[in-house]
Amino acid sequence: MKRQIEIFTANCxxxxxxxxxxxxxSCDNCEITTYNLVEQCDDKICINKMQEYGVKRIPAVAxxxxxxxxxxxxxxxxxxxxxxxxxxxx
Numbered sequence: 392m393k394r395q396i397e398i399f400t401a402n403c404x405x406x407x408x409x410x411x412x413x414x415x416x417s418c419d420n421c422e423i424t425t426y427n428l429v430e431q432c433d434d435k436i437c438i439n440k441m442q443e444y445g446v447k448r449i450p451a452v453a454x455x456x457x458x459x460x461x462x463x464x465x466x467x468x469x470x471x472x473x474x475x476x477x478x479x480x481x
Contacts, residue, residue: 393422394476399441399451401429409450409467416469416478 398413400406410425417423426437428449444451444458451462454475461471472478 395455396423397453398425399446399449406450418478420480
């Protein structure tokens with residue numbers, strides 16, 4: 392089963408390194424979707440997902456439908472991404 396990773400970004404200097412880090416840590420079992428909130432995707436799924444997960448700041452990362460704890464308070468860290476299973480086979 393693939394691990395679903397969703398990244399919420401604004402293509403800013405703070406967001407871009409997080410997107411890069413997630414991609415570098417990902418493995419064959421990771422499926423990454425990046426939502427650029429500035430562009431607000433045509434079908435508005437990115438806005439709906441942002442509201443569903445309670446994203447209050449970006450960059451933010453959700454794994455398997457759950458916003459990472461680091462994204463609710465302190466920001467994204469490599470340790471929290473690894474703890475969430477990114478880069479590990481299921």
